[in-house]
Amino acid sequence: MPGAVIAAARQFLRSFAKPCRILVAVSGGSDSKGLLLALHSVIGNRDRDGFSLAACTIDHALRPESADEAAAVAAFCAELGIPHRVCRWEGNKPRTGIQAAARLKRYELLADAAAELGADCIATAHTRDDQRETVAMRSARGEGEGPGSAGMASAVLYGRRIWVLRPFLGLSRADIRAFLTARGVEWLDDPSNANPLFERVRVRTELKASQEAPVAPWSAAQRAASSARAAALIERHVRVHETVVAEVAAAQAGNMSDTDWRRALLSVAAVLGGRNHLPGHATIERIAGFVQAGIAGRMTAGGVVYDRRPNGLYLYREARSLSDCVVGPGEANVWDGRFSVTNGGRYPVIVTASHRDSQWDQRLIDAGLLPGIAKRAARAAPHIAPAPADAAGLVQAKVECRIALYDTFLPGFDRTMANAVAMLFGREPYPAPPVFDDFDRNGEGPGGLPWQGDARTLC
Numbered sequence: 001m002p003g004a005v006i007a008a009a010r011q012f013l014r015s016f017a018k019p020c021r022i023l024v025a026v027s028g029g030s031d032s033k034g035l036l037l038a039l040h041s042v043i044g045n046r047d048r049d050g051f052s053l054a055a056c057t058i059d060h061a062l063r064p065e066s067a068d069e070a071a072a073v074a075a076f077c078a079e080l081g082i083p084h085r086v087c088r089w090e091g092n093k094p095r096t097g098i099q100a101a102a103r104l105k106r107y108e109l110l111a112d113a114a115a116e117l118g119a120d121c122i123a124t125a126h127t128r129d130d131q132r133e134t135v136a137m138r139s140a141r142g143e144g145e146g147p148g149s150a151g152m153a154s155a156v157l158y159g160r161r162i163w164v165l166r167p168f169l170g171l172s173r174a175d176i177r178a179f180l181t182a183r184g185v186e187w188l189d190d191p192s193n194a195n196p197l198f199e200r201v202r203v204r205t206e207l208k209a210s211q212e213a214p215v216a217p218w219s220a221a222q223r224a225a226s227s228a229r230a231a232a233l234i235e236r237h238v239r240v241h242e243t244v245v246a247e248v249a250a251a252q253a254g255n256m257s258d259t260d261w262r263r264a265l266l267s268v269a270a271v272l273g274g275r276n277h278l279p280g281h282a283t284i285e286r287i288a289g290f291v292q293a294g295i296a297g298r299m300t301a302g303g304v305v306y307d308r309r310p311n312g313l314y315l316y317r318e319a320r321s322l323s324d325c326v327v328g329p330g331e332a333n334v335w336d337g338r339f340s341v342t343n344g345g346r347y348p349v350i351v352t353a354s355h356r357d358s359q360w361d362q363r364l365i366d367a368g369l370l371p372g373i374a375k376r377a378a379r380a381a382p383h384i385a386p387a388p389a390d391a392a393g394l395v396q397a398k399v400e401c402r403i404a405l406y407d408t409f410l411p412g413f414d415r416t417m418a419n420a421v422a423m424l425f426g427r428e429p430y431p432a433p434p435v436f437d438d439f440d441r442n443g444e445g446p447g448g449l450p451w452q453g454d455a456r457t458l459c
């Protein structure tokens with residue numbers, strides 16, 4: 001139904017709190033050309049109601065034809081009168097994990113282009129078909145069994161700086177192609193979409209052959225409600241000392257049967273371990289067995305020590321596999337996935353795990369922790385010194401706690417929980433999306449963005 005495409009574009013624009021400039025990520029494939037054309041048809045060239053469009057194509061430079069393909073998108077945008085940038089992925093490419101690396105680079109370049117073109121958000125053209133594939137891939141990897149697994153979010157905050165919105169998540173690719181055909185517009189077929197070396201391509205083929213649609217264990221609305229509840233549990237039961245030790249009150253310490261609480265605890269642990277994902281199913285079971293037993297002792301999982309004491313549960317980074325990192329003058333770097341260090345001085349600095357002579361032990365004891373816990377946790381706390389050690393000069397470095405789990409990609413339905421975690425670690429809340437969402441603190445209401453689609457019911 002070509003009309004569904006225009007309807008989705010209209011609905012998308014209505015969801016904004018105020019009109020803005022939208023950067024459309026256009027690869028040249030049918031979905032993204034359809035998105036650009038539909039938004040342009042609704043907005044027109046007149047900046048109607050304050051909305052305006054810009055577009056960007058990332059040339060990953062992985063295939064010889066990619067530059068020409070990007071130029072073809074540029075020509076299409078020029079015909080429509082839409083400002084367009086081509087951003088090329090320069091430099092060396094990794095030999096393995098090329099798809100994941102390309103994806104990360106793509107979002108970074110899109111965010112830079114949005115800043116350059118004065119856009120307030122990015123729109124990508126992920127469809128219902130992409131959603132089905134994502135759900136199938138996650139469940140094949142066993143991620144579907146994790147606490148609170150949902151499909152792809154309709155809004156994602158990238159790099160704490162810009163929201164990426166997916167207005168076509170409820171539409172099928174066939175609808176978009178019918179819309180383009182009706183308008184006489186052609187599109188590119190990326191040959192990597194037919195390469196069975198890629199997991200997504202294999203899943204797509206399997207889905208075509210299968211009669212069964214994959215079903216996400218949780219809908220976006222359920223996930224948002226779970227996040228709101230997890231946020232409330234975090235506020236009630238967790239304290240974080242000096243950004244390096246989390247303390248869980250005794251009454252809650254042995255609870256692993258409540259899914260929301262479990263996700264909350266594992267999220268806090270992921271931050272302390274500098275990880276951008278929750279542990280896998282087997283590790284979660286191991287952690288659950290340990291804390292539920294309620295016996296004083298320690299276990300380690302995901303680089304985090306779970307230290308069970310009669311008065312509660314304490315979590316802190318294990319003092320192992322802590323590499324040093326050097327930060328040049330005027331540069332920023334991430335240490336151990338946990339701290340961003342910005343060097344404002346004139347000399348390089350080195351970040352290492354805390355030295356015995358550092359003041360971390362005392363700081364943690366002063367914060368109210370038992371000396372045994374303070375001493376262990378202090379060993380994995382950051383210590384910043386001039387590099388090389390005998391270099392003269394003051395260390396002028398700004399250290400900020402990183403939340404690896406959410407700082408690169410934060411799904412909209414997790415924002416409430418992410419903000420509760422941010423508060424624990426002394427960070428500002430994450431910015432709100434430019435669109436109205438229903439992911440309020442109680443998780444009430446339809447629990448999604450108007451164009452959301454439900455990973456479960458729409459599949």
Ligand SMILES: Nc1ncnc2c1ncn2[C@@H]1O[C@H](COP(=O)(O)OP(=O)(O)OP(=O)(O)O)[C@@H](O)[C@H]1O
Nearest residue numbers: 025026027031032056057058059103123124125126
């Ligand atoms: N080279 C590109 N240049 C600009 N936008 C792109 C490019 N590749 C993909 N996109 C945008 O991303 C959307 C999804 O593309 P695709 O399905 O290939 O990405 P994905 O890697 O599966 O998704 P995700 O990035 O969320 O994991 C496209 O519809 C388009 O809006």
